[in-house]
Amino acid sequence: MLNNFATLDEERGFSFRNCKRNAQLVANGFIPPKAIKTGTTICGVTYKDGVVLGCDTRTTIGNIIWEKKCEKIYKIQNNIFVAGAGTAADMDGMVKWMRSNMELHRLNTNRKIVPVITLVTTLSHHFFRYGGAISCVFLIGGVDNNGPHLHVVYKHGSKMKLPYATMGSGSYAAMTILETRWKPDMTEQEAKELVADAITSGVVNDLGSGTNVNLCVIRKSSSEKINGYREICGNGKRILDYSIKHGTTGIISETIKKIELDVIEEQIEKMEVE
């Protein structure tokens, strides 16, 4: 046992030492815990002056809805935003990594903005090194000196540059809308409506997506995150009153403690009385 401690420092990246034990446990009937996935519909669209990203707001764990209003669009830089789909923990970890790396890059190169392709390349190289074990996919949208860009980076490290893209369990539903109505050089309002309609299609037709549509618009010199651009389903309103009446929880014993207070300061305000 003791001689194993010497090798711990040399290990980098993921440790697979528990995999054999886990496989044996599963063979003996152990039911492993499920990871929180985001289910999701995300899509991105390039228009005349920029990029619009959209996402739904549901997180699921198995068939249970974990979170009805979560965030899936993250700001990496003022001019770069990402939308993520896949295991929630992997997404959180990667977003932290992206934010710190891009900020350091910007400071090191002493420029005002980071090119979008920088993030795409570093992210795809990072994913490739982990062989797909980091189970998340990103749509990267941003505007730099070369214009608006939309890229997709998959969990194994492959990347694609596209005019419009969708990801997640609701991607097929959303892609039907984009394939029907996307055209080059749309206006900002047309692009926002198209993305919102695509996400709505995912929300309504895919069980892994739900609740609201969040949008993010990235233009040359400004960006805007719009949470709740469209609310597809509000919370259900119940008919009966379920408030807990006083006395529902039994009181076993009651202790009243008197707290002695010292007077530190006294202020007297004269009141006008007729």
Next chain:
Amino acid sequence: MLGINQFPEYQVPGAVQHQFNPYENNGGSIVAIAGDNFAVIGADTRLSAGYNIFTRNHSKLFQLTSSAVLASCGNWCDSDTLTSILQTRVRQYSDTHENKEISLNAIAQLLSTMMYGRRFFPYYVSNILAGIYEGKGYVYSYDPIGHCERHTYRAGGSSSALLQPILDNQIGLKNMEEKPTIPLTVDRAVKLVTDTFISAAERDIYTGDGVKISIITENGVEERQIPLRKD
């Protein structure tokens, strides 16, 4: 069952083991409440598989007689076959007993026997049978191989773990020191069933679109439909 693991000499590259996997979970939830002289049974109207929705307007309630309604969810093809055979058996009873309608307790036992008949290749369904017999309301619930239990209230299906505690608290008055004395009327039971489905639709992806409620009283069976979240 003999598995390929027990024959190590067969585990060579290229050896493919074919599995027969006949079951699919088509989702859905069901709730039933028995009152003094009525029974209320509700089922959501969504039919799904994996992350897809097959239809939003699908009834899981089957009226067997004027005093019995069965709600059945789980695997849709097994549910379809089981209810078809059960409805045939109900008609056969009338034909062989001089047009007498089969009573609720007889259906309850019949269903249990039918399901145990498939003990080694079960119908993968959750059944709840509700109705009235001799003026009183009854609810019977079943496991996939026919074990039958009588209840005052019961939830079944994909979100049963979410629905049952609500009923335990509001009808069973569990975990309350000072219990409220609200009588369980038909109106209150229907509102409770609706509210439990609204709650289930918030947190279960397989429950939603709508809920169909059947109210069984001495005057027969009345049906209502209430919309739910569609996402």
